Amino acid sequence: MALSQLRIVLVGTQHPGNIGSAARAMKTMGLSRLALVAPEKAPNHESLALAAGADDVLAAATVHATLAEALADCRLVLGCTARSRRVALDQLDPREAAGRMLTEAVGGAQVALVFGRERTGLDNEELQLCHAAVHIPADPGYSSLNLAAAVQVLAYELRMAALAAAPAVPAAGRADPPASHAQLEGFFAQLGETLDAIDFHKGRAPESALRKLRRLFLRAELDEREVRLLRGILADAERMAMLAGQRR
Amino acid sequence: MALSQLRIVLVGTQHPGNIGSAARAMKTMGLSRLALVAPEKAPNHESLALAAGADDVLAAATVHATLAEALADCRLVLGCTARSRRVALDQLDPREAAGRMLTEAVGGAQVALVFGRERTGLDNEELQLCHAAVHIPADPGYSSLNLAAAVQVLAYELRMAALAAAPAVPAAGRADPPASHAQLEGFFAQLGETLDAIDFHKGRAPESALRKLRRLFLRAELDEREVRLLRGILADAERMAMLAGQRR
Numbered sequence: 001m002a003l004s005q006l007r008i009v010l011v012g013t014q015h016p017g018n019i020g021s022a023a024r025a026m027k028t029m030g031l032s033r034l035a036l037v038a039p040e041k042a043p044n045h046e047s048l049a050l051a052a053g054a055d056d057v058l059a060a061a062t063v064h065a066t067l068a069e070a071l072a073d074c075r076l077v078l079g080c081t082a083r084s085r086r087v088a089l090d091q092l093d094p095r096e097a098a099g100r101m102l103t104e105a106v107g108g109a110q111v112a113l114v115f116g117r118e119r120t121g122l123d124n125e126e127l128q129l130c131h132a133a134v135h136i137p138a139d140p141g142y143s144s145l146n147l148a149a150a151v152q153v154l155a156y157e158l159r160m161a162a163l164a165a166a167p168a169v170p171a172a173g174r175a176d177p178p179a180s181h182a183q184l185e186g187f188f189a190q191l192g193e194t195l196d197a198i199d200f201h202k203g204r205a206p207e208s209a210l211r212k213l214r215r216l217f218l219r220a221e222l223d224e225r226e227v228r229l230l231r232g233i234l235a236d237a238e239r240m241a242m243l244a245g246q247r248r
Numbered sequence: 249m250a251l252s253q254l255r256i257v258l259v260g261t262q263h264p265g266n267i268g269s270a271a272r273a274m275k276t277m278g279l280s281r282l283a284l285v286a287p288e289k290a291p292n293h294e295s296l297a298l299a300a301g302a303d304d305v306l307a308a309a310t311v312h313a314t315l316a317e318a319l320a321d322c323r324l325v326l327g328c329t330a331r332s333r334r335v336a337l338d339q340l341d342p343r344e345a346a347g348r349m350l351t352e353a354v355g356g357a358q359v360a361l362v363f364g365r366e367r368t369g370l371d372n373e374e375l376q377l378c379h380a381a382v383h384i385p386a387d388p389g390y391s392s393l394n395l396a397a398a399v400q401v402l403a404y405e406l407r408m409a410a411l412a413a414a415p416a417v418p419a420a421g422r423a424d425p426p427a428s429h430a431q432l433e434g435f436f437a438q439l440g441e442t443l444d445a446i447d448f449h450k451g452r453a454p455e456s457a458l459r460k461l462r463r464l465f466l467r468a469e470l471d472e473r474e475v476r477l478l479r480g481i482l483a484d485a486e487r488m489a490m491l492a493g494q495r496r
Contacts, residue, residue, distance in 0.1 A: 244491030
């Protein structure tokens with residue numbers, strides 16, 4: 001079932017009890033894959049107590065040093081944010097997010113949904129690893145869902161999407177598999193090198209342009225062939241820059 | 249707003265903490281009317297602690313001796329059940345239930361959503377006061393949502409229904425206006441020239457690559473600023489190609 005390809009990733013969780021509550025929320029909705037990135041404290045007796053009968057989810061959780069490591073094989077990554085952020089990612093509501101995740105998972109891809117720290121959420125660098133942001137449309141006057149409540153709402157939407165799922169319809173016109181996280185990062189690294197090589201920045205700080213390009217290409221949800229095509233173009237541009245440099 | 253006519257009724261709650269957690273879940277979704285029917289213990293410090301900032305919801309909660317009393321002025325009453333019951337009520341999923349409740353509330357009616365005891369739910373007599381049952385489609389193998397989690401899911405669906413009824417908000421996260429057709433075509437034309445200039449095609453027909461690139465960038469729904477950024481990169485790549493050409 002597609003739900004088994006959906007991974008819940010908790011980043012920097014501060015209270016071990018919340019890891020247990022999140023595991024319980026997941027299991028009620030048929031989700032089983034939990035990844036923990038640098039939790040402040042490892043799961044403990046408190047996690048177990050709050051997991052209630054979801055101790056199997058807790059026991060099978062993987063632990064990672066970095067978010068990038070936890071996402072390495074994922075083709076779609078969505079990050080839950082408490083409110084609109086300066087990072088201008090596309091924002092999906094939980095229903096849209098669940099639909100998108102399910103479609104990818106039914107197509108065979110690994111998919112991750114990332115939740116940040118209790119107090120501060122995901123930082124900008126972490127959000128930049130995400131294809132889009134998910135925002136639970138809480139009351140702006142009081143939007144303090146706790147971590148397990150947020151996981152519960154998203155897990156519920158994922159289950160509703162899975163139950164509604166007709167036989168998979170591949171997204172129109174997309175024959176090739178979506179690019180993996182690693183393939184995209186390879187492309188972004190080469191893009192950075194090419195911009196240097198063609199002297200695009202001309203003394204300006206490169207971060208702003210790179211951030212905008214990253215956002216644009218993540219939004220496009222590139223497939224593997226498109227990444228190869230774009231990298232081919234970058235390679236030729238770099239070759240030209242090298243020849244030009246030899247001339248100067 | 250219609251949400252103010254929706255009442256959450258908790259029957260025979262066993263743990264005061266759960267009353268607080270339910271109040272918090274309600275408030276995150278803009279619900280404020282809480283009715284308690286014969287709670288085992290009155291709300292206390294534990295309820296307050298778990299309510300977090302939702303102590304106003306808790307303070308305004310009404311307490312009733314019987315469910316019938318709590319429902320006296322309600323035109324639609326739905327009862328949340330953990331699983332299908334012998335009581336042959338219509339069963340709605342949370343989304344259907346929210347839609348129905350909102351429709352009634354918008355029409356001016358008082359509406360109630362009733363949750364039973366933590367361990368045993370609503371009894372048959374209580375369910376007979378309900379117009380229909382609401383069932384959260386949890387995993388049959390592990391359906392143990394706690395009370396606050398169930399309230400969170402239903403409150404979320406009520407808010408989604410209320411937002412869907414409200415005028416649309418422009419998509420978040422995109423500050424710049426989308427590129428016009430003419431701007432996009434200008435970009436695609438320059439892209440074609442650049443690919444020629446950096447000798448990307450190497451004798452192959454250029455149409456196929458250009459078609460793929462067009463599809464990719466159309467899919468990304470570029471805004472004006474992104475088109476300017478991409479055209480700036482193309483201009484630098486062309487400049488390098490020209491310098492390289494002068495050398496050859």
